[in-house]
Amino acid sequence: MGTWKLWRRGLIGGAAGAAAAGLAGGGPAPPQAFAQYAAPPTAAPAARKGLECIVLGTKGGPRVGPGRSNPGYVFLVDGAPYLVDCGPRVTGQLVAAGIPLQSIRKIFITHHHNDHNIEYGNVVDLAWTNGLDRPIESYGPPPLRRMTELFWELNERDISIRMADEGRPDPRAFLKPTELERPGVVYEDDKLRVTAALVNHPPIEPAFAFRFDAAGRSIVFSGDTTADDCLIALARDADVLIHEVIYVPGIDAIVSSLPNAATLREHLIASHTPTYDVGRVAKEARVKKLVLTHLVPGDNPRIPAEAWTDEPRRAFNGEVVLGQDLMRL
Numbered sequence: 534m535g536t537w538k539l540w541r542r543g544l545i546g547g548a549a550g551a552a553a554a555g556l557a558g559g560g561p562a563p564p565q566a567f568a569q570y571a572a573p574p575t576a577a578p579a580a581r582k583g584l585e586c587i588v589l590g591t592k593g594g595p596r597v598g599p600g601r602s603n604p605g606y607v608f609l610v611d612g613a614p615y616l617v618d619c620g621p622r623v624t625g626q627l628v629a630a631g632i633p634l635q636s637i638r639k640i641f642i643t644h645h646h647n648d649h650n651i652e653y654g655n656v657v658d659l660a661w662t663n664g665l666d667r668p669i670e671s672y673g674p675p676p677l678r679r680m681t682e683l684f685w686e687l688n689e690r691d692i693s694i695r696m697a698d699e700g701r702p703d704p705r706a707f708l709k710p711t712e713l714e715r716p717g718v719v720y721e722d723d724k725l726r727v728t729a730a731l732v733n734h735p736p737i738e739p740a741f742a743f744r745f746d747a748a749g750r751s752i753v754f755s756g757d758t759t760a761d762d763c764l765i766a767l768a769r770d771a772d773v774l775i776h777e778v779i780y781v782p783g784i785d786a787i788v789s790s791l792p793n794a795a796t797l798r799e800h801l802i803a804s805h806t807p808t809y810d811v812g813r814v815a816k817e818a819r820v821k822k823l824v825l826t827h828l829v830p831g832d833n834p835r836i837p838a839e840a841w842t843d844e845p846r847r848a849f850n851g852e853v854v855l856g857q858d859l860m861r862l
C-alpha cells in the first residue's frame with residue numbers, strides 16, 4: 534500500500550471517523566461535503582430582450598476586501614452573457630448576479646493588470662466543472678494565447694483526475710483565445726457588434742476600451758485609461774459610458790503610509806482618470822449617461838458619494854451615476 538493510502542487510513546481513523554459516527558447517530562451530512570457537486574445556488578435571470586450590462590465589481594485595483602468587488606462586467610444580449618474583465622471575485626459575482634458560469638458566451642479582457650485578468654482561467658475552469666460543454670472564445674491583448682496554455686498547464690493535475698474520475702470532457706478545447714493588437718471591430722454576429730479602442734494606460738500596451746452595440750442600444754466600458762480622445766471617439770453618442778475614475782485626495786490619504794507611496798501615486802495619476810476629468814470625457818463623447826466605476830480608492834467608506842459625483846456633474850449635463858456592485862444598466 535502506498536504512503537498516500539496509509540495516510541488516508543490514518544485520517545479515516547480520525548476526522549472522517551468522527552464524521553461517520555455523526556452520520557450513524559442520525560445527524561445530517563455536512564452540506565459542504567457535497568457542495569462541489571451541487572447545482573448553482575441561483576437560477577438564470579429571466580432573459581430580457583436587448584442589451585444590458587451588470588456591473589459585477591466597482592473597485593479598482595487588486596486589493597480584495599469585504600466591500601466593493603474588483604473589476605468585472607457582464608453584458609447581456611437577449612439574456613446571453615458576454616464577460617468583460619475577470620478581476621478577483623468575478624466568478625462569485627457572476628453567480629451572485631444569477632449568471633450560470635457555463636452560459637458565458639465570450640470573454641473580453643481590456644488589459645493585463647491582475648485586477649482585470651486574474652480569474653480569466655478560473656472562470657472557464659469552474660464553468661467546466663459546472664457543466665460547460667462547448668468552447669468560449671476569449672479576446673484580449675497578447676500574450677493571451679500563452680496565458681491560456683499556461684493556465685491549463687498549471688491545472689493539468691486536477692483536469693486529468695476529473696476527466697478520468699468524473700468522465701468530463703477535456704476543458705482545454707473549451708477556451709479559444711484571440712489576441713487583439715489593433716483597434717476596430719473585434720467581434721460581430723447578427724445581434725452584437727463589439728468595437729475596441731486603444732486607450733492610454735501606461736506602462737501597459739496595448740490597453741483597450743470596448744463598445745457593445747446591440748438592439749439599437751450602445752454601452753461603452755472605458756477599461757483603465759486617462760482621459761483619452763480615442764475613448765471619446767469610441768463612446769460618441771453612446772447610451773451609457775461606464776468609465777473608470779480616481780479620487781486624488783483619497784489617494785493622497787492612503788498612499789502617505791505606504792513604502793512605495795511616491796511611485797504608486799505617480800502611476801495612479803499618469804494612468805487613470807481623476808474625478809475632475811471624467812465629466813469632460815462624457816460631455817465630449819455626448820453620451821446620455823455616465824456610470825463611475827473602478828473607484829480608486831474604492832474601499833474607504835469615509836469618502837462620501839458626492840466626492841465622486843460632484844465634479845463630473847459640474848462638467849456634464851447628462852445623468853451621472855455612482856456605480857454599485859450588481860447594478861443593472
Ligand SMILES: [Zn+2]
Nearest residue numbers: 593594648757
Ligand atoms: Zn484596474
Ligand SMILES: [Zn+2]
Nearest residue numbers: 644646734757
Ligand atoms: Zn490597469
